[in-house]
Amino acid sequence: MSARDAILAQLSRATPATLRPAAVAPAPVNGGSAVKIRRFAAGLQAASATFAVVSGPAAVPGAIAAYLAANSLPLRICPGEVPAAVDLRNAAQLEYGADRLPDDGGTLVTGCLAALAEEGVVVLASGTRQVAADAFLAATHIVIVESGQLLDGMDDLWPVLRQGPLPRSLHLIRGPSRTADLGVPSRLGAHGPLRVHVILVEPAYVECADPGDT
C-alpha cells in the first residue's frame, strides 16, 4: 500500500463532526470611509509603517519625493507595477531607476491588489513583474493604494480573490520586516524592507478628518 493510501485509510476512521452553524465570525463594526482611513492609518502605525493620503494620482510622485527627502534617502526609485493613472516615469521630482533593485536594497514603488483597514495590511500578488521577490529585497517599499482598493478587513478580501483567477502567491504585508530574536524591542529590517510607506490616493480626501488623528 502506498503511503498516501495508508494515511487516507487511517484518516477514514475519523468520526465526522458537523460544524455547528455558529454565527459567522463576528465582523468588525464598520464606519464610513473617513473612519476606515483613520483605522488603516492607525493599523499601519502600529506595525511601524508610515502613511500619507493624496487627493489624486498626479500628487503621488510629489508624495514619494517628500517621503524620501524626509528620510534622507536618495530620490532614485525602482518602479514595480503601479496603478496606470500614476506616472512615475515623467515625474520631475524623482529619478527613475533601472528595473532591477541595486545591491544595497534601494527603493521599490508598487501598487497593490487590496489593502485591509482593520489589520493595517497591504496585499500584493505575484505576476509578470518582479514584484513578489523585490518586495522582500528592497530596503524601502512604497505602496500605492487606490481608494477603491481599501477594504474594511480580511473577511472582505476572500470574495475579491474569488472574482478573478487566483494569483500564484499572495502576500499580506503588515509593516517592515522585523525580528524579536535580538531581544525587546523588536528590530526592523531582519531580511526584508526596513521601511514600508503607504500612499493612499483618495479623491474625497479633503472631506476626511485628518487621517493621522486617531
Place this chain on the structure above:
Amino acid sequence: MDSRDFPAQAAAALEQPTLQRSLAAMRTAMPGLRATALAGLPDYPALRARARDMRDASIGSLGELLRAYEARVIAAGGTVHWARNAEEACRIVGELCDAAGARRVIKSKSMVTEEIGLNDSLQRRGLQVTETDLGEYIIQLRGERPSHILAPALHLGLADVAATFEQHHRRPRAEPLREAEDMLAEARAELRAAFLGADVGITGANFLVAETGAAVIVTNEGNADLSMTLPATHIVVTGIEKVVPTLEDLGVLLRLLARSAIGEPLSAYTTLVHGPRRPGDAAGPRAFHVVLVDNGRSSLLGTTQQPLLRCIRCSACLNHCPVYTSVGGHAYGSVYSGPIGAALTPALTGIAAAAHLPNASTLCGRCEDVCPVAIPIPDILRHWRSQALAARIGTGPERPGLRAWRYLAAHPWLYGRVLALAARVLRLLSVPAGARRRLRGLGSLGRGWFAWRDLPAPDGETFQERWRRRRLRQRGA
C-alpha cells in the same frame, strides 16, 4: 537532552541567569499584550468557539479535505507527497533535493521539520542547510534545539549571539560586536548571500486551504517569502492536520493566531502560495512540492487526545504556563515544549520516554484558558499521568504514597486518627510568627520547598474535631 532527564534539566535551568531573565521578561510582557490584542476583537469568545468547532469539523474530514487540497495543488502544477513517518518524510525531501541537483538548501523555521529531524538527514546527504529565521539561524550555528515554538533562541542573550557570530562569521572586525543593530546587519548580510545562492527553499506551512490549494506561511522577518521565491525549487513540509476547508475558515484562524502568539492583529508577513511559477511570471520556483507528514497524527483520531490536532502552534500556552516560564523549553528535552509539548510528546514518542512531561504541570488550567482553539490540555495531561501509572512507568515514591492514601481515604476512622496526629505534630514543629505559627522546616523532608517558602501551621486540631466540639457546645447551650 532527553525527556527522561526532565527533573535534572529543570533544576539546571533554574540556575541559568540569561534564560531566567528572558523568561521573566516574557512572563511579564506576553499576557498583557495578548489580552489587549484579543480585547480589540468584537467578540473573542464567539470567534474562539467558531475556531474550535471548525477545527473539529476539519479533523473529522481530514481525508476528504486533503484529497481536495491535493487536487488543487496538482492542477496548479505542483506535486504532493505523503509521508507516514519521519524517516519517510526525510527520504522524500532528500530525494527531491537530489533530483533538483541541489547543493545548498535554505529553510524557514518549521516545527514539523524539527520533529522529523530533517536538517540532520539532509546534511548526511552532503547538503548544506541554512536556517533563515534569525533565532533559528543562531541556534543552528550553536548546534542547539529551539527553546520556544516561536522564539527558538529565547534562552540566549545578546552576548551569546555576539560570541556565536564572532566565532562563525569569518569577517574582519575592528572591534567586538556589541550592538544588536550590528548583529542584525551582519546576519542580514550573511543570510542574504545564502538566499541568493540557494538551490532549494524549504518552508513549513501554518495552514493549508482545501478550497484553493494554498499553503499559508506566517513570519515576521519575511524569510519564508524569500525562501519560497528565490530558489528554483520550493518544498513545503507540513503536518496533515493543518488543512482547513475555505478561505473564510483560514480567516478565523489568522485572526486568532498572531493575537494569541504575539499580541498583534497579524504577523508582518502572511503568504498564500499556490504552486510553481506560471508562464509569464517574473519570479517564483520552477518546481513546487508539498510533503504531508503523518508521523503519529492519524493515530490520535478517535482517542481522548484527538483535540491536540486542533493546535495552531501559537505558543500562548507556553507563555502563560508557570512551569514553562520557570524552566524554559530545553528542560522538556522534546521538540515541542510547554503545555502543548507535555500533552503531545507522549503521543508522538510513547509515554515511556516522556513520562515526566505530563507531571511538568500544576494543572492550574491557564493553558486551556488561553488556548485559541480551547484544547483541554489539563485533561490530556491527567490522561497521560494515569497511563504512566497504569504502565508502572516511573518507580518514584508516588506509587506507595498513592497506595497509602487510598487506604486512608477508604477507612474514615483511621483517616481521622492520622490527621489528628499529624495536626498536633506539625504544630509542635512550628515556630511563632506574629499572631499565628508557621512551619519553617521538616527536617530533611521538603528541603527544596522550605529553602524559599514556609507554610501556615495547623491549629493542632482537625476540622472534624472542631466540628464535634461545636456541636457539643450547641447541645449544651
